[in-house]
Amino acid sequence: MTFLPSYVNGAWWTPEGDPDAAIVRDASTGDEIVRVSTRGLDLARAVEYARKAGRKSIGSHTFPQRAMVLKNLAIALNDRREELYALSERSGSTRRDSLSDVDGGIGVLFTFSSKARRELPAGNVVLDGPIEPLSKDGSFLGRHVYTRLPGVAVQINAFNFPMWGALEKFAPAFLAGLPTIVKPATPTSYVAEAWVRIAVESGLLPEGSLQLVSGGVPGLFDLLDVGDTVGFTGSASTAERLRAQSRSGVRFTSETDSINASILGPDAVRGTPEFDAYVKQLLVELTTKAGQKCTAIRRAIVPAGMTDAVAEALRQKIAERVVVGDPRAEGVTMGPVVSLAQREEVRRQVAALTDAGGRFVVGSAEAPDARTVDGSPTDGAFLQPMLLAFADAATPAVNDIEAFGPVASIVEYTDVAEAAEIVGRGGGSLVTSVATHDLDVATELLTRMGAMNGRVLFLDRDDARTSTGHGAPVPHLVHGGPGRAGGGEELGGIRSVLHYMQRTAIQGSPRMLTALTGVWHPGADTDTGGIHPFRKALSELRIGDAVDSAEREVTLDDIEVFATFTGDTFYAHMDEASAAANPFFPGRVAHGYLLVSWAAGLFVDPAPGPVLANSGLENLRFVTPVSPGDRIRVALTAKQITPRETDEYGEVRWDAVIRNQDDEIVAQYDVLTLVAKTWQPAPVPA
Numbered sequence: 001m002t003f004l005p006s007y008v009n010g011a012w013w014t015p016e017g018d019p020d021a022a023i024v025r026d027a028s029t030g031d032e033i034v035r036v037s038t039r040g041l042d043l044a045r046a047v048e049y050a051r052k053a054g055r056k057s058i059g060s061h062t063f064p065q066r067a068m069v070l071k072n073l074a075i076a077l078n079d080r081r082e083e084l085y086a087l088s089e090r091s092g093s094t095r096r097d098s099l100s101d102v103d104g105g106i107g108v109l110f111t112f113s114s115k116a117r118r119e120l121p122a123g124n125v126v127l128d129g130p131i132e133p134l135s136k137d138g139s140f141l142g143r144h145v146y147t148r149l150p151g152v153a154v155q156i157n158a159f160n161f162p163m164w165g166a167l168e169k170f171a172p173a174f175l176a177g178l179p180t181i182v183k184p185a186t187p188t189s190y191v192a193e194a195w196v197r198i199a200v201e202s203g204l205l206p207e208g209s210l211q212l213v214s215g216g217v218p219g220l221f222d223l224l225d226v227g228d229t230v231g232f233t234g235s236a237s238t239a240e241r242l243r244a245q246s247r248s249g250v251r252f253t254s255e256t257d258s259i260n261a262s263i264l265g266p267d268a269v270r271g272t273p274e275f276d277a278y279v280k281q282l283l284v285e286l287t288t289k290a291g292q293k294c295t296a297i298r299r300a301i302v303p304a305g306m307t308d309a310v311a312e313a314l315r316q317k318i319a320e321r322v323v324v325g326d327p328r329a330e331g332v333t334m335g336p337v338v339s340l341a342q343r344e345e346v347r348r349q350v351a352a353l354t355d356a357g358g359r360f361v362v363g364s365a366e367a368p369d370a371r372t373v374d375g376s377p378t379d380g381a382f383l384q385p386m387l388l389a390f391a392d393a394a395t396p397a398v399n400d401i402e403a404f405g406p407v408a409s410i411v412e413y414t415d416v417a418e419a420a421e422i423v424g425r426g427g428g429s430l431v432t433s434v435a436t437h438d439l440d441v442a443t444e445l446l447t448r449m450g451a452m453n454g455r456v457l458f459l460d461r462d463d464a465r466t467s468t469g470h471g472a473p474v475p476h477l478v479h480g481g482p483g484r485a486g487g488g489e490e491l492g493g494i495r496s497v498l499h500y501m502q503r504t505a506i507q508g509s510p511r512m513l514t515a516l517t518g519v520w521h522p523g524a525d526t527d528t529g530g531i532h533p534f535r536k537a538l539s540e541l542r543i544g545d546a547v548d549s550a551e552r553e554v555t556l557d558d559i560e561v562f563a564t565f566t567g568d569t570f571y572a573h574m575d576e577a578s579a580a581a582n583p584f585f586p587g588r589v590a591h592g593y594l595l596v597s598w599a600a601g602l603f604v605d606p607a608p609g610p611v612l613a614n615s616g617l618e619n620l621r622f623v624t625p626v627s628p629g630d631r632i633r634v635a636l637t638a639k640q641i642t643p644r645e646t647d648e649y650g651e652v653r654w655d656a657v658i659r660n661q662d663d664e665i666v667a668q669y670d671v672l673t674l675v676a677k678t679w680q681p682a683p684v685p686a
Helices: 043-059 063-079 081-090 095-119 164-176 186-202 236-245 273-291 307-321 340-355 416-424 439-452 494-499 510-517 556-566 576-581 592-603
Strands: 006-008 011-013 022-025 032-036 126-133 141-148 153-156 180-183 210-212 229-234 251-256 261-264 299-303 359-362 386-389 407-413 429-435 453-459 478-480 489-491 501-508 546-548 611-622 631-643 649-660 665-676
Touching: 006 043, 006 186, 022 186, 032 186, 043 180, 043 210, 063 081, 063 095, 063 164, 063 186, 081 095, 081 186, 095 164, 095 273, 095 494, 126 494, 141 510, 153 164, 164 180, 164 186, 164 229, 164 489, 164 494, 186 210, 229 236, 236 251, 251 478, 251 489, 261 273, 261 416, 273 307, 273 386, 273 407, 273 429, 273 453, 299 307, 299 416, 307 359, 307 386, 307 407, 340 386, 340 407, 407 416, 416 439, 429 439, 439 453, 453 478, 489 494, 494 501, 501 510, 556 592, 592 611, 592 631, 592 649, 592 665, 631 665
Parallel strands: 153 180, 153 229, 180 210, 229 251, 261 299, 261 429, 299 407, 386 407, 429 453
Antiparallel strands: 006 011, 006 210, 022 032, 126 141, 141 501, 359 386, 478 489, 546 631, 611 665, 631 649, 649 665
16 A cells, blocks of 8 residues: 655654555546555644744745745746646646646746735735824824734645645745645645645745645644634535634635636627637636536526527537547546546536436536547546536526536526626625626626625636636635635735734834834934935945935926926916916915925935935825925935845835925825945045
8 A cells, every 4th residue: 555645743754554544546547546544643743843843934034035935936846847747637637727736836836926025025014004193293103014823824625726726825824924734635635745745855945834734634623723724625515514613713714616607798699709708718617627626617697598509609619629538648638527436426416407407408417438548448537518508597406506527507697687696696606707898788797796706707809818717716816705605715916915914903103113013104213314325235224214305495487497398387387376266276386296306306316326226106195285485305214125035136115205494294205216235336546
């Protein structure tokens, strides 16, 4: 017997034996691959190891440093993806299927690494929203911040995406500073073991940051407490059972089966690009992973009288493009479901659909002629694409039964309102797609059904070629859904990182909040003495380094010259009577952009130095108008310093405040600059 190992407590562990171990077989041939068991595994020790060693090691890294670990891990996995493809084939995945699992998982790591380096600060605290002044003199402030949780992230995954499903949870948890314990589904656990082994062999992971439990986890939920998280993907019934086991304070999120829909708009008649895109998408969702996707289309919702047209077009595409068989055989485009047990489960659900009135308009539940590598007979877990038509869209089975395989139902609607109502009967979905070029139809559908979906894809001639498709979650957008879909949210860029952190309202003085957040707050200490901050390299610059400029008077000639030079002759700058009639202006006033330009002239040190470039302005607000004869000055303070891990420079965010002669704020904004990490002045010529 060959047992699949687990990776716990910093080492690989294999059970000594277990006569009750689960046997995992090749989905196409039935050959035994491996046996899976955790008999004798000390789960309590693994959880404690994550909490102590894992949390300490990850905590020694900043957000950008963790992001670089993810990038390098993605590179290591990408270099060995052929090994992962070969293993995935044993589960029934074609090379195209592997693009969504293997390549998709690698892509998640690259995406989160990139977004974290751009959007997260250099420390371990994330700001949420603006400063909240709590006193008139600015000495007492409030702010919301995110800090990392004290526990461990446990993920329990489904069999259909053993790599993507794990990495899309691991990446944000790791960025947030939480160690992860991965529990893969048994039928594809050998794929999960493979990518974890590659990750371990890379030497990139901080100690204890990732553990793998190959097999059952009895008693695990008794070990979890406040500060721990559980992320589950699978059936709604299992999710509810596990949620009931979770202690109060353990964050439990689930992404469960849902009866996802795809609506053919009333304008998308045969011959339109939208009709063609709809049928093509339906084919993809039925055949990718043999329909074993939580996002797959389960209900095709079409206008009255369109069932036959859609079914005919789908049958034609299946005849042209679908070859069922062993993914290792030449020309195969659709593999088996994951196991014989899963095949029988799909057939059982299909029988329930036919008993409820469904009739086959595409395919059947009979085993297809499956192509094998050597042409020999096979008892693989093969099914063919199936589409069942129902006369009544309100049939309960249509909106409740999910045959987790290459199966969808097709129903008709009479108007857009009814189409949205049908979507809602599913009780909450991960995704609904809409094929329409009619903006009014799209707007009405979103208004009526948006709240019942985690994601809505609008498919038309403008995006059909570039669309990632109905069933393809992307790291940038939230993946999850309300109601039956589990009510959780995964992915969504940095939103998913914050899921593994705690939002806390902090209160204190500007000096205190500056120290706690690593971001300068108005009223905190500044240093305006000595060297100009633009002469300091990133390694020398400190939060609070500042420059207070001299004053400059604004004249009417300055305003007119700027207006003539730029072409901005808006009446508030050029027409005294009209400007005075405006409730916001006392008369002719200076251009806001003239003031910002002058401010730069007041604070910039012109000689070559460590400040390499101005990369932008953010949060610009004009507060008080400036009239001819007013004088302005600017205070510039180093607000936030973000080193870039892979570059010789970092980003510095400066707080800029322009005031007039009466100390009133004229404008305020953030200046972004790129600053060299080190700087050696050029030698002075002899």
